[in-house]
Amino acid sequence: GAGVSQSPSNKVTEKGKDVELRCDPISGHTALYWYRQSLGQGLEFLIYFQGNSAPDKSGLPSDRFSAERTGGSVSTLTIQRTQQEDSAVYLCASSAQGARGTEAFFGQGTRLTVV
Amino acid sequence: GDSVTQMEGPVTLSEEAFLTINCTYTATGYPSLFWYVQYPGEGLQLLLKATKADDKGSNKGFEATYRKETTSFHLEKGSVQVSDSAVYFCALSGGTGFQKLVFGTGTRLLVSP
Numbered sequence: 001g002a003g004v005s006q007s008p009s010n011k012v013t014e015k016g017k018d019v020e021l022r023c024d025p026i027s028g029h030t031a032l033y034w035y036r037q038s039l040g041q042g043l044e045f046l047i048y049f050q051g052n053s054a055p056d057k058s059g060l061p062s063d064r065f066s067a068e069r070t071g072g073s074v075s076t077l078t079i080q081r082t083q084q085e086d087s088a089v090y091l092c093a094s095s096a097q098g099a100r101g102t103e104a105f106f107g108q109g110t111r112l113t114v115v
Numbered sequence: 116g117d118s119v120t121q122m123e124g125p126v127t128l129s130e131e132a133f134l135t136i137n138c139t140y141t142a143t144g145y146p147s148l149f150w151y152v153q154y155p156g157e158g159l160q161l162l163l164k165a166t167k168a169d170d171k172g173s174n175k176g177f178e179a180t181y182r183k184e185t186t187s188f189h190l191e192k193g194s195v196q197v198s199d200s201a202v203y204f205c206a207l208s209g210g211t212g213f214q215k216l217v218f219g220t221g222t223r224l225l226v227s228p
Contacts (some may be wrong), residue, residue, distance in 0.1 A: 031214060042220030043204060056215060091159070097214050101147035101166035106159040106215055 002026075004069045004107035006092050013082055021077040021110045025094030032075050033095075033104065034067060038088040046090075049075065050097060082114045117142045121205050121219035128195055128226050136190040136222045138179075138205035146207040148172075148181055148188040149216075153202045160204070162190075195226045 005024040013019050025032050034046040045059035049069045060066070066083075069075040079086055089111050095104040122137040137174045140146065150162040150172070163172030168183035188205060205219040 033216060043218040043219065045215070048215045050214070093159075093216070095192070095214070101149075101164050102208075102214060103149075103161045103164070106151075108158045 004092055004094050004105050006090075006107035006110050008110060009108060010111045010113075012115060015084060015114055016081055018078065019082055019112065021079075021090050021092075021112070022092045023075045023077070023092030023094075023107060025073065025075070025092070026096075026105055027073075029096050029105075030071055030072065031097045031102075032105075033093045033097045034075070034077050035091045035093070036088045037109070043091070046077070064090055079112075082112075085112045087112055087114045094112035117146065117169050117207060117217045119205050119217055119219035121203075124202075124221075124223040126222060126224045128224070130197055130226055130228050131194045132226075134190070134192040134195045134199075134224065136203055136205075136224070138188045138190065138219060140186050140188065140205075140207050140224045142186075142207055144209060148179070149206040149208070150177070150179055150188070150190050151204040151206060151218075153204070155201065159204065166216070169220055192211075197228055199227045200224055200226045 007022045014102040031052045034047040047067045048056040064080045067077045089109040091109045093104040093106045095102045118141045147166045149164045151159045152162045153159045165181035171180045177202040179190045195199040202221045204221045208214045208216045
């Protein structure tokens with residue numbers, strides 16, 4: 001596709017349920033990022049995939065959060081047993097790695113509301 | 116680890132005023148520096164960037180100069196417009212040899228007519 005695509009755009013879930021958020025990066029981009037943006041807050045780094053390297057999971061806030069990237073393309077962020085504090089906009093970005101200063105392209109985000 | 120510090124907002128200005136949003140960074144390596152912008156209802160997009168010391172990034176009338184000696188990358192615009200109202204994020208990558216983007220907390224700019 002022309003840009004980074006995220007689905008769903010909005011998700012309302014009940015506390016305790018599991019959710020899956022999907023990200024389709026720009027074709028050919030080897031790097032993929034997940035960030036979380038809470039209301040009035042900045043961008044919180046969650047996880048970073050780069051090619052076939054082991055992902056940098058240092059930003060995942062708890063073991064309820066996990067992410068996969070299949071075939072070096074599509075990524076899924078899974079939140080188990082959702083809590084109200086998980087409510088936020090989850091942003092995905094991708095970039096073509098290698099050169100200094102490579103731009104990251106962001107999707108529109110998934111707004112997650114846990115009720 | 117690497118980090119980015121931005122001035123807190125909101126920054127409220129009248130149209131045609133001069134804008135400065137401060138950004139400083141801490142990095143163990145030699146990072147590239149970015150400003151991203153998020154307009155209301157839209158996704159983040161790159162505004163400008165600089166990859167080496169003394170480089171000046173510019174776009175849409177905005178400028179920022181990579182100052183290694185002061186580890187800063189302040190965003191400036193000589194005359195803001197209402198349409199510049201947005202949230203601005205300073206970011207770096209490549210500080211530790213990896214390209215992971217590290218963002219500041221963002222600064223909201225509100226420009227009134």
